Amino acid sequence: MLITRETDYALRALRALSDGRKKTLRAICAEEAVPEQFGYKILKKLAKADYVTIKRGKQGGYILADGFGKTTLFDLTQVMENPTDVSPCVLPGYRCEAHKSKDEPCAVNQRLAALQSMLEGELKSINLFELLTA
Numbered sequence: 001m002l003i004t005r006e007t008d009y010a011l012r013a014l015r016a017l018s019d020g021r022k023k024t025l026r027a028i029c030a031e032e033a034v035p036e037q038f039g040y041k042i043l044k045k046l047a048k049a050d051y052v053t054i055k056r057g058k059q060g061g062y063i064l065a066d067g068f069g070k071t072t073l074f075d076l077t078q079v080m081e082n083p084t085d086v087s088p089c090v091l092p093g094y095r096c097e098a099h100k101s102k103d104e105p106c107a108v109n110q111r112l113a114a115l116q117s118m119l120e121g122e123l124k125s126i127n128l129f130e131l132l133t134a
Contacts, residue, residue, distance in 0.1 A: 002119075007080045009034045010042050011132070014064070014076075017052060018132040022061040042080075049079040073131065074123035084123065090116045 012032035016023060023031075029039040043062055046052045053065045077084050089096055090113050096106065 002077060002084055004080065006038070006042060007077060009038050010046060010076060010080055011128075013039060013042055013046065013062075014051065014068075014128060015132045017062060017064045018129065020064065022055055022063040024061045028062065045079060049075075051076075051079070069127070069129045071128045072124050073126040073128060074120060076128060077123065084116075084120060086116050086119060087112045 009032075012034050013028050016028040016031045025036060025039055025043060028034065028043070029036045034042070043052060043054075047054050047062075050065050051068050051071060052062045055061055055063065074084070085091060088094055089109050096109065098106075
């Protein structure tokens, strides 16, 4: 599945931060109905990808990172480790058991590869900041 629960929670956490204000984990999770145990794990991944910045200390919290405005939905799916492949047969080096005797890809592979290209293009065209602040 492309948009997993983890990616959905990541989108919600980013939406909570899209107003530019620093927020605590608890505030983000309460605002966007994200379980705190998932929220911490997700925000850690988002921080590692430089999508959010962690401010430590008594007045700490999370805030969107400066470069976040260039991030796409495709980028987020990659950070959240969601495969975006429509089928294993579109992966480089895949050998189809049903078509292994032929050197050329089959018609199904060609159609799925075209779909894969369209899907990636669409995901790359969706700017997350624009999506979350629309």
